[in-house]
Amino acid sequence: MTRKVIFKGSSLELTMVNENFLELIFDSKKRPINVFDQITIDQLMHALSIAESQSNINGLIFSSAKSIFIAGADIDELSQIFKSDIKPHNSRLEIFFDKANTAFNKIESLPFPTVACIGGFALGGGFELCLACDFRILTSKAIVGLPEAKLGIIPGWGGTVRLPRVIGLYKALEWIITGKHKTPNEALSDGAVDAVIDSSKLLEESLNILKAAFDEKSGYKRRRDQKQKPLLIETTKIIETKEFFSKYISSKIGSYYPAPSVALEVICGTINVSQDEARTTEYEAFQKLTKTPECRSLMGLFMNDQYVISKAKRLSKNCLVTVSHVTVLGAGIMGGGIAYQNAIKGFSVLMKDISDSSLLMGINEVKKLLTKSISIDKISNSDAESVLSRIKPSINYEDTKKTTIVIEAIVENKTMKSEVLTEIEKQLPTNAILSSNTSTISIDFLASNLIHPDRFCGIHFFNPVHVMPLVEIVRGKRTSNETIELAVAHAIKLGKKPIVVNDCPGFLVNRILFPAIFAFDMMIVDGADFQQIDSAIEDWGWPMGPAYLVDVIGLDTAISCFATIISGYPNRMKDVYDVSPTCILCEKNRFGQKNKQGFYGYVEDDKGKPKKYFDKKVLQILKPYIQGSDLSDYKFDAVTILHRFMIPMCIEAALCLEEGIVDSPSEIDMSIVYGLGFPAFRGGLLRWMDEIGLNNFCKLADKFAHLGNLYRPTSKMRKMARENIKYYSF
Numbered sequence: 053m054t055r056k057v058i059f060k061g062s063s064l065e066l067t068m069v070n071e072n073f074l075e076l077i078f079d080s081k082k083r084p085i086n087v088f089d090q091i092t093i094d095q096l097m098h099a100l101s102i103a104e105s106q107s108n109i110n111g112l113i114f115s116s117a118k119s120i121f122i123a124g125a126d127i128d129e130l131s132q133i134f135k136s137d138i139k140p141h142n143s144r145l146e147i148f149f150d151k152a153n154t155a156f157n158k159i160e161s162l163p164f165p166t167v168a169c170i171g172g173f174a175l176g177g178g179f180e181l182c183l184a185c186d187f188r189i190l191t192s193k194a195i196v197g198l199p200e201a202k203l204g205i206i207p208g209w210g211g212t213v214r215l216p217r218v219i220g221l222y223k224a225l226e227w228i229i230t231g232k233h234k235t236p237n238e239a240l241s242d243g244a245v246d247a248v249i250d251s252s253k254l255l256e257e258s259l260n261i262l263k264a265a266f267d268e269k270s271g272y273k274r275r276r277d278q279k280q281k282p283l284l285i286e287t288t289k290i291i292e293t294k295e296f297f298s299k300y301i302s303s304k305i306g307s308y309y310p311a312p313s314v315a316l317e318v319i320c321g322t323i324n325v326s327q328d329e330a331r332t333t334e335y336e337a338f339q340k341l342t343k344t345p346e347c348r349s350l351m352g353l354f355m356n357d358q359y360v361i362s363k364a365k366r367l368s369k370n371c372l373v374t375v376s377h378v379t380v381l382g383a384g385i386m387g388g389g390i391a392y393q394n395a396i397k398g399f400s401v402l403m404k405d406i407s408d409s410s411l412l413m414g415i416n417e418v419k420k421l422l423t424k425s426i427s428i429d430k431i432s433n434s435d436a437e438s439v440l441s442r443i444k445p446s447i448n449y450e451d452t453k454k455t456t457i458v459i460e461a462i463v464e465n466k467t468m469k470s471e472v473l474t475e476i477e478k479q480l481p482t483n484a485i486l487s488s489n490t491s492t493i494s495i496d497f498l499a500s501n502l503i504h505p506d507r508f509c510g511i512h513f514f515n516p517v518h519v520m521p522l523v524e525i526v527r528g529k530r531t532s533n534e535t536i537e538l539a540v541a542h543a544i545k546l547g548k549k550p551i552v553v554n555d556c557p558g559f560l561v562n563r564i565l566f567p568a569i570f571a572f573d574m575m576i577v578d579g580a581d582f583q584q585i586d587s588a589i590e591d592w593g594w595p596m597g598p599a600y601l602v603d604v605i606g607l608d609t610a611i612s613c614f615a616t617i618i619s620g621y622p623n624r625m626k627d628v629y630d631v632s633p634t635c636i637l638c639e640k641n642r643f644g645q646k647n648k649q650g651f652y653g654y655v656e657d658d659k660g661k662p663k664k665y666f667d668k669k670v671l672q673i674l675k676p677y678i679q680g681s682d683l684s685d686y687k688f689d690a691v692t693i694l695h696r697f698m699i700p701m702c703i704e705a706a707l708c709l710e711e712g713i714v715d716s717p718s719e720i721d722m723s724i725v726y727g728l729g730f731p732a733f734r735g736g737l738l739r740w741m742d743e744i745g746l747n748n749f750c751k752l753a754d755k756f757a758h759l760g761n762l763y764r765p766t767s768k769m770r771k772m773a774r775e776n777i778k779y780y781s782f
Contacts, residue, residue, distance in 0.1 A: 059102050061095040066102055072110045073259060074103050079117035086118055088177045089126035093151050100158045111262025112162060113255070114185060115169040121194070122178025127203070127358075131351050131782045134342040145342065149335060152177065152209045156184040160279065165265035165272040167258045170194045171251055175233070180207055183214040183279075186272040187261050188245040191254060196239050199231040201311040203354055204347030204733070208338035212319050213330040217279045219243045221290070221323055225297050228319065229305075229312040282324040294320045308593055308733045311341055345743050349735030352780060353725065356718035356736070357549075363719075364550050368541035370533075373483060375456040375542050379404060381472060382462035383414025383445065386489060389517030390459055392418045393546050395442040396431075396518075402444050402451040404476075411445040418443060421518055452479040457542055459511055461489040464612045466497060473508070474501050485535045487511040491562050492616040495528035495555040505530040509539050512559060513548075514727050515605075522726035523548040528555045551723050554713050557620025558613070560720065561727040563708065564737070566617045567700035567762050569610065570628045572598035574759065575696055577629050579679045580688040582651055583666065588690040589697055593731030598697065600664065603650035607638040624704075627760025631677045640673055698740075699753050700762040705737045706769050709779075717779040738779040746773035 058074075059066040062082060067075045076099055078086040086092075103112055116122065133144045159166055159181070168174070168182035170190035179196050182188045190196065198207045198215065206212055207228060216224035223242045227234065236248040249257045265272040294316060301312045318337045322330035341347050376399075380391045383405040391403045391414060405411050422436040431439070444451060452458070458480065460473055469488060477486055486508045488498055499505035510526025523543040527536055536552060543550035553560040576582055586597025602610050611634060618625040637650060644650035645662045653667035688696075705720050714720055721736020734740050741749045749765070750773045756763040765773075772778075 058106075059099050061099070063089075063092040063095050064099060066099040068106075069113070069259070072108050073113065073262060074106065074109055074111070075113040075115055075255075076100075076103070077115050077117050078122055084118075085120045086116055086122045086178070087124060087126045088122060088152065088181075089129050090148055090151075093148070093155060096155045097151065097158070100155060100162070104158070104162060109164050110266040111164050111259075112166045113169055113258045113262065114166065114181065115255070115258075116171060118172070120172040121168075121170045121174040122181065123173050124176030124178050124199075127351060127354055128782070131348075131355065134347070134351070135782060145339060146335070149208055149338075153331060153335075156181060156210055159184040160276050165262050167261050169254045169258050170196060170245070171254065173233075176200055176207070176211075177209050180209040180211045180214070183211065183218060186265065186275050189247045189249050189254065189257060189261065190236050190239070190245055191251040192236055192248055193251070194236055194248075195233045196244065197231070197233040198228050199233065201229060201231040201309070201315060202350065204309070204311050204344060204350040205341045206311055206315045206318060206334070206338055208335060210327075210331055210334070212315060212334045213322065213327055214279050215244070216319055216323055217281075217283060217327075221283065221285055221319070222293055225293065225316065225319055228315045229297060229301065280327045282326060285323055290320050290323065308346070308731065310344060310346055314341060346733045349733055349739055349743070352735045352739055352782060353721070353732055355782065356722045359716070359718045360549060360551060360722045364540050364544060367537050367552070368544050371537040371541040373456065373534075373538050373541075375399065375538070375545070377402070377451070377455045378542075379452050379455040379458045379476075381405075381458065381460040381476065382489075383410045383412075383417075384461070384463075385417055386513065386515060386517065387461040388414040388417025389421070389515065390461055390489065390513055391443050392421045392439070393513075393517050395439045396425075397546050398442075400442050400444075402446060402455065404446055404449065404452075406447060408447065411447070415440075415443070415445055449476065449479045452476065453481060455480065456484055457511075457538070458484065458486045459489055460487065461513075464490060464493065464609070466493045469493060470498055470501055473498055477502055477504065485509065485538055487539060489513055492558045492613045494557060495526045495531070499528050499530060506532040507535050509535050510555070510559065511539050511543065514561070520727065521549045522561070522723060523550045524559050524561060524723070524727075525550045525552045526555055526559050527552060549722070549726055551714065551719050551726075553719075553723075556708075556711070556713055557616050560708055560713055560723050562613060563617065563621075563713075564701050564704045564720075564724060565728060566613060567624070567704050568697050569598060569602065569634070570625065571696050571700050571762065572602075573632045573634055574629050575688065575693065576633045576674065577631050577678060578688075580693065582633075582670075584688065584690075585693050585697070588688075588693040591690065592694055593734060595729040599651035602634055603644035603652055603654075603664070606644045606646050607634055607650055608643045611635055611638050624761040624764075627762055633674050633677065636677060637670065637673060642670075642673075695752050696756060696759075698737075699749075699756065702737050702741055702749065703753070703762070703765055703769070706741075706766055709738070710766060710768055742778040742780055746778070747776070749773070 054070055056068040057065055058068055063080050064076060064078045069075050080086050166185040167187040168185040171194055174182055174196045179198060198211045200207050219242050239245045240248055297316050305312050314337050318334055322333050378394045378399050379402045380387050381404050383403050391401045394401045403414050425431045426436055458476060462472055488510055489512055491512055495510045499508045502508055509531045512524040514520035514522055525536060525539045540550045575585055582599040586599050589597040642649045645654055648654040651670060652664035654662040654664055657663040709720060717738040721738050724730040724737055725732055750770055753763050753765050
């Protein structure tokens with residue numbers, strides 16, 4: 053096979069193959085992956101012009117020199133364009149998108165057939181380029197899709213136009229509205245690609261396809277014609293399809309995310325018009341979405357996520373230790389969940405507790421999780437048996453000599469934890485690290501009696517362990533960099549998203565959460581209905597309100613953290629009311645879902661899951677402690693509830709940043725999204741303050757100054773408000 057480079061840029065090169073075929077190879081020199089930025093689009097236009105000018109060409113192949121084809125548009129660059137553009141016409145956005153659409157249109161008008169060879173990811177704009185090609189083939193490891201709706205936008209480079217004309221209206225709507233990544237088999241089944249090829253034969257098969265298409269000519273030209281013309285679907289069919297997806301969006305996605313509904317309107321409204329007219333509608337809708345707060349939040353969240361992932365990967369690359377064995381101390385719900393997560397990722401685990409009955413509880417938790425995984429075809433029966441065989445329950449320490457990481461997950465009691473950690477440290481090999489899954493207790497306190505505090509840190513998982521992505525890696529004053537690097541590397545191998553935080557009472561997530569729980573308690577004492585509080589918070593986008601959340605956590609578990617948080621931050625937390633409805637209910641043996649009675653009562657549904665119901669006994673218990681003779685005497689409006697709940701969290705988040713508990717707003721907001729389920733379309737606590745403006749936030753907080761320092765913005769927040777400074781630059 054002969055090759056000759058015709059054009060070489062910083063993002064791509066054009067090569068002559070066997071004298072009458074061309075290959076355009078994406079290969080960014082400044083990035084680890086290929087993305088569409090303005091430079092790449094300009095170089096693509098130039099390369100296509102050169103390709104068009106060549107004589108005796110039988111076809112053009114689009115490929116990548118990297119493992120990823122094209123990951124989509126450069127989100128950083130796009131976000132800056134979105135931010136800078138005010139006018140909808142003759143803007144940077146319109147110019148950029150016009151260039152991309154011109155390039156993709158040129159692909160469809162070349163005097164020879166084209167094929168996209170997709171290895172790895174081809175997403176968003178990357179797959180829109182593939183749709184402009186006449187043929188698409190991919191390897192078994194490829195992933196394709198149009199995930200723009202998850203960023204608060206719709207495909208803007210012809211995706212809403214070409215995909216329906218390639219795979220049909222219904223399937224295209226499913227792809228674009230859900231934004232799901234598609235496997236090779238799914239893409240092939242839906243007709244979005246032409247073949248799945250072994251990676252070693254990708255180029256050979258591409259040349260065969262192009263040769264056959266060029267010889268036939270009519271085949272690839274029919275494909276182009278199909279993408280240019282209206283589909284001419286009957287109006288009744290369009291209406292039926294639109295109604296189906298409207299119901300889907302309403303039930304599965306909700307009204308908080310505008311992009312899916314916009315995509316539905318655009319696609320159904322342009323399916324029977326020409327490509328040129330449809331693309332105009334697509335761009336107008338796209339441009340309007342870029343100005344929504346949801347788009348700003350979701351794109352900001354994407355960039356925050358990438359920042360957190362890249363930071364963790366940089367730390368893990370420095371780790372020189374290979375984990376071979378993990379010890380989990382404590383066989384409760386958390387211990388069982390941690391053991392399961394390690395075992396399912398291939399690690400051998402010693403599950404240590406003080407009694408056979410405790411160990412049985414931990415093993416039963418593992419079995420329950422495995423049974424669920426089998427029921428949803430996540431793993432096979434034989435795989436489940438292998439996972440279970442990796443976990444060795446024991447009341448002894450005999451296997452700790454070969455362990456690499458110890459994760460302590462016993463009851464949240466600082467004296468007990470300190471004693472257990474001191475005891476097991478003596479059993480460990482010299483290269484092992486010791487960690488605690490504590491959610492609030494100071495790492496420096498727990499390290500105070502250790503021989504090697506440099507090899508100790510916090511590794512705080514969130515419940516349920518197998519579901520929640522966040523792991524807080526807590527650095528004590530004497531924790532070594534090597535310990536942090538190993539903890540981060542292991543969390544990544546467990547499929548988690550680790551964020552390193554400095555030690556303080558409650559660390560990051562719980563430090564921010566508990567002021568909101570205190571605010572919730574205070575609202576009830578002031579006469580608010582806890583059901584109304586939950587409804588207001590859930591209507592704003594949280595997955596559950598504070599009453600339900602405390603029930604899920606466990607009232608006794610939450611209360612065990614109260615003292616640590618209050619004593620850790622007396623200047624703010626001492627203002628919390630002496631009367632705590634959470635404590636009062638717990639004293640009446642209402643512990644939440646664990647014993648089927650908390651703020652709500654619980655019964656099992658058909659699937660054995662706890663289902664909440666209103667229990668009148670709660671009102672009778674709380675009535676003597678509530679201002680007024682009856683709950684109905686005082687009604688809070690939803691806005692007041694929201695502000696009283698949110699303001700303390702926001703102020704605590706700002707304090708965490710100011711005190712250096714974490715390094716960046718990105719880590720705070722991603723921790724709250726990962727760890728608490730903060731509504732993604734609002735972007736995070738600091739992003740939300742940016743969105744409403746810090747000046748407005750401080751004015752809101754001042755309305756509740758009578759409630760104490762929980763509602764008092766920091767001096768730095770006020771300075772930022774005066775100077776109109778934001779937490780984010782994008």
